[in-house]
Amino acid sequence: MLSVRPQARVANPAPVFAALGDRTRLSLLAKLSDGQTRSIAGLAANTKLTRQAITKHLRVLENAGLVTSARVGRESQFAFRPDPIVEARSYLDGVSAQWDEALSRLRSFVER
């Protein structure tokens, strides 16, 4: 809340950071980040994770907007959605730019 510019206003990124702050969820995202959609069974392959655990983590990722699901036949297919990461970064960029401006005013203030 420094030099506030309304166009820099974006959604609170907290749910995104919270969703990313878990190793299992990151591993699921890393798998999906190749752009291929996968079923729960596909995500469970070659891991020790149960279907229930994967479902739970996918739910968190879906709520944060990082994953979308679509029903294909009897199974849901999950896909990576990078938009929230871009938004979270633009939020941080906004806060960062405000600090740049505030620190430059501090510089003028102490160096005058």
Next chain:
Amino acid sequence: MSNRIEKTIELNAPVEKVWRALTDHNEFGEWFRVKLDGPFVPGEVSTGHITYPGYEHLKWEARIRQMEMPRLFSFTWHPYAIDPAVDYSKETPTLVEFRLEPTPKGTRLVLVESGFDALPGNRMPEAMRKNDGGWTEQMKNIQAHVER
């Protein structure tokens, strides 16, 4: 992508002067553009009003944490709380730290704002506490993917 902001600037001013500009509420208000109701006191909430043109309707509120003269000044707040209709008080605040270090030319000031994951320490996922390196690595992977 990191969930913290870190900035370092070299100032041609002695540490004492920078310390005063940060911790004297009147001086802080001048450059930060806020009219503060009273001095900063560790552990207490600082209140005031933004004086940045066009945003005078916004309140300033921060909880002062540390004032270790002349090295460390820190407070917690809700960053970017620019919508008066939103109640930011329920969100976990971020931590803002100013670290000062004397240099031959004046002062090195390091600003860190952290805690954007908005999780209190005791709810921090195990994975993040135990395996910061792995988490950072994974973030790089995702970032590389998003940016390509």
